[in-house]
Amino acid sequence: MWILPKPLLDEALADIANVIAADTEAKVLGPTDSITLNKLYRTYDHNSGTITEVEDKTFSLTKRTALYNLYDKTQLGQSLSYIRAELMSVVDICPMCGIMPSSQLDHLMPRKDYKSLSVCRLNLVPTCGVCNNKKRKGDPSGFVHAYYDHKLENIPFFEIEIHSNPINHRMSWKFSINRAIIADNALADKVEHQISVIKLFRRLYKETNTLLADILSSNITSQHQLDTILAYEYGKYERYGMNDWRRVFLKSLIDSPCFSIAEAKEYALKIRPINGGVNA
């Protein structure tokens, strides 16, 4: 899970003229609507990525439906496709899971409920298809806003505890969220809700196993070799922030007294550890 640089409010406001001009089918949006849209985008930005239902309904249903349908014009070859292209161009990995490439735009405030925001770039977050689909089953207001919840960026809330069986050196690990360190209860609720809805921990068992198996596939024989390769791998993911699962996993391995060359050799032999169903 990581936080993205927020698109500028000015960029979103500059889109408005193009949005109005793109309404060539319904033909219900005009110059006065650009003032309303401008005010709505500013409110959304001012309130850190949210508006009320009443504010959304400033527009009539006809105009909201026109805005809803204009989202189709963000697709390739359409007049608003530059909005999609610009947002996607700065994000490679999905900010919700950190696993898959971003391939879709998620409406943070759902498009069907907040039609006025359908083409507001401040509300469009590049995610992977898996997270985008799973998010639809959750509470729409209960997700981290990758553009506005920047508080999380400097809080190491994601933790992985490494265990090792002292007799056979077989490893297991457990993912958790440190609510206390987030301090802000509402934000901690969002983090937990998001992780639960996108089934992040379950998905991460596979990913952490694959990552470790890849690292240990290069016949590591000494503790020094192991320390060096873990430090190198840890450095590779720095730009994703302190709560990226790869960073947290590798840091936990580096810091844990439960992971040494003995565990690495045992792991490489068995290929996959047993996690005892923890978090599954």
Ligand SMILES: [Zn+2]
């Ligand atoms: Zn994802």
